[in-house]
Amino acid sequence: MRTAFLIGLTAAIAASFAHAAGTGHTQYKWRDASGALHYSDSLPPEASKFGYEVVNGQGLVIKRVERAKTADELVAAKAAAAKAEAERKVADQQARDDERLLSMYGDEADLKHSQQQRLDSIDQEIGAAKFSLRSQEQTLADLLDRAAEFERTGKPLPDAQAKQIAALRAQVDEHHQAITRRELERDNVVTSFQAEIAHYRELKAQRAAAQSTP
Numbered sequence: 001m002r003t004a005f006l007i008g009l010t011a012a013i014a015a016s017f018a019h020a021a022g023t024g025h026t027q028y029k030w031r032d033a034s035g036a037l038h039y040s041d042s043l044p045p046e047a048s049k050f051g052y053e054v055v056n057g058q059g060l061v062i063k064r065v066e067r068a069k070t071a072d073e074l075v076a077a078k079a080a081a082a083k084a085e086a087e088r089k090v091a092d093q094q095a096r097d098d099e100r101l102l103s104m105y106g107d108e109a110d111l112k113h114s115q116q117q118r119l120d121s122i123d124q125e126i127g128a129a130k131f132s133l134r135s136q137e138q139t140l141a142d143l144l145d146r147a148a149e150f151e152r153t154g155k156p157l158p159d160a161q162a163k164q165i166a167a168l169r170a171q172v173d174e175h176h177q178a179i180t181r182r183e184l185e186r187d188n189v190v191t192s193f194q195a196e197i198a199h200y201r202e203l204k205a206q207r208a209a210a211q212s213t214p
Contacts, residue, residue, distance in 0.1 A: 025057040098203055101196075111200055115193045122186050126179060133175045140168045 027039050030052035043052065051067030069077065105111040143165045150157045 026062070027055050029053040029055050029061075098199075101200060102203055102207065105200070108197065108200060108204075111197060115196070119186070119189065119193075122182070122189065126182050126186065129175065129179050129182065133172065133179065136168060136172050136175060140165070140172055143168065 027041055028043050028047055029037070029039055030047035030050055031037050032046060032050065038047075039055075040047070048065075049068055052065055053061045054063035054065075056062050101111075105114065143161065147157050147161065147165060
């Protein structure tokens with residue numbers, strides 16, 4: 001009995017090795033430019049160009065290799081990967097900003113109070129700039145009155161005074177432009193604050209919905 005068992009075991013092992021040897025043979029399966037299907041024992045250059053599959057002795061695909069990309073496709077793929085990475089970074093930053101917004105302000109009233117403080121600070125800057133501008137304009141008006149007096153008496157305006165008037169006029173013009181820019185910035189800040197409040201409401205609603213979901 002023992003001898004028969006050993007003989008049977010040996011035969012089973014041999015059969016197993018024979019089966020493995022039979023199924024271990026692989027081939028390359030690929031299609032050419034016209035779409036015709038090919039099988040080969042070695043990998044021809046054309047297969048790498050169009051892509052191929054590696055199949056075992058039972059005809060099952062054990063590996064798939066995509067065709068080689070063209071230079072234009074490689075450039076496009078690189079650009080797409082860079083765009084995806086940039087979008088991922090933007091999304092990650094937005095997620096951090098959203099979390100910070102929610103953690104900083106317990107409710108909408110807190111957010112509005114903070115926004116109003118920032119607007120008050122901008123208004124104070126504009127008010128101080130306008131006060132300074134009025135002082136410059138008054139000084140310029142006084143200088144122009146003196147220049148008019150010289151003109152009425154027929155006397156030439158001193159070069160120093162003429163240069164002072166020209167310089168002060170340039171300062172007044174620059175100050176006007178700076179105030180106009182700051183007022184436009186304030187308008188943009190107000191618009192951004194409105195968008196921030198709307199976004200805050202959305203975030204609060206999303207968090208409330210997530211917390212209520214079992």
